Amino acid sequence: MTRIFINGFGRIGRTVLRAWASGWAPDLQIVGINDIASPDLCAHLFAYDSVFGPYPGTVEWAESRLMVDHRSIPLHRTSDVSKLDLGHIDVMFECTGKANSRDIAERGLQAGAGRILISGPSEAADLTMVLGANEGLLGDQSIVSNASCTTNALAPMVRLLNDTWGLQTGWMTTIHCYTGSQPTIDAPRGDMLRSRAAGLSMVPTTTSAQNLLNQVLPDLAGRIEAAAVRVPTASVSAIDLTVTLKTKASLADVHDVIRQQSGIIGHTDKPLVSSDLRARSESLIVSLPETRVTAGGLVRIFGWYDNEWGFSCRMLDVAQMMKPGPIATG
Known part of the structure; x- marks a missing residue:
């Protein structure tokens, strides 16, 4: 024990x-x-x-x-x-x-x-x-x-995509609930954006996930850029990841690979909102209805994560x- x-x-x-x-x-x-x-x-x-x-x-x-x-x-x-x-x-x-x-x-x-x-x-x-x-x-x-919670959501998905099809480059935005680092009313926090009231505005900001991803998956360092938007919800965040793959993948291919995952990466076929994912244990729960593959080969992955419980x-x-x-x- x-x-x-x-x-x-x-x-x-x-x-x-x-x-x-x-x-x-x-x-x-x-x-x-x-x-x-x-x-x-x-x-x-x-x-x-x-x-x-x-x-x-x-x-x-x-x-x-x-x-x-x-x-x-x-x-x-x-x-x-x-x-x-x-x-x-x-x-x-x-x-x-x-x-x-x-x-x-x-x-x-x-x-x-x-x-x-x-x-x-x-x-x-x-x-x-x-x-x-x-x-x-x-x-x-x-x-x-x-x-970080966001890196735990992002890195396994990036590794999965790279292991399956090869990953050329991508962009990730985390839509993240507010945290204790933000004030409840406008107050100095050293950063003009994060000094604004957390419960009243969506706040564009940075995320540590980009640098941490480079540490965790050094062979893919520099291929994923990232940013964050803090939003006025208390729990459950999301990642919106768009990537270019080395080998072409269809929407059905992407769905099949995600459906085979369990434990760390989960999925849902249902039209859920953030509060529906509260207290889910997975690091990322991919919303399959939000998955997209463009004619030019861009792949979009949208997934939820309970940044407290899953982490x-x-x-x-x-x-x-x-x-x-x-x-x-x-």
Whole structure:
């Protein structure tokens, strides 16, 4: 049984716990959580979620414990996880969003974790991994990044298209729900566009997925350009990908290949909207009615992804693949 510790109980940390408690990744055991928020607030935000709704089981808390159904999980409250003595922890989920430097990313190792899995892009990682794209590179790295939610949606599809027909070039736009990095009212955020109220406008902006895709699939570096539009919805995003393939493919060919996928890439034949895809576990759910192939050979793929739930399921999946490393000593 792989022992997991969650550092940072925000959107991803709480969603990871929900997905695991629902039965995802039963070979994992979540044995501790650390967050600077008070235990009662951690329990309340887990029990009552504005996106996923009330937790269907029981949630209680004590001074240093979170009780979820019949599971008792120790709660810690420190801004520096290296000050804790975690005992034997196989993988620490670094979910604070602050592990952008090596010294911060290594704090979990200093606390006793064997390996670190970061819930986002990080230059401090030994490997940036996307399941369905480059998992073959996973070895005994101490610090691994799970990339971004958009990269998890994009990279497996790009790899599939390239492996099947060869990929010449393409453009991807992610239509992404707003996130905590944006203000609820106009307020300075260092970027003129992202300083605008998240719930009132569609905001054209950048995405880290382009650079991360180049890291994850270096043989295709530079072939896909990307941008983003942040939209006033709270969950579920989409990618709109248009590519030129080396070998001509018909619409039926594209549909057949997508229908053969499962687990990481899903599909739907139904005319769905974003809220219909909430809490789907796949990294990408391709909308087959939106797929197009032009007479000139352009292929358009449109797919949905729950940027919180699907990404959290990948965190759990990757943790199952990570071989326990040597336990670090302070």
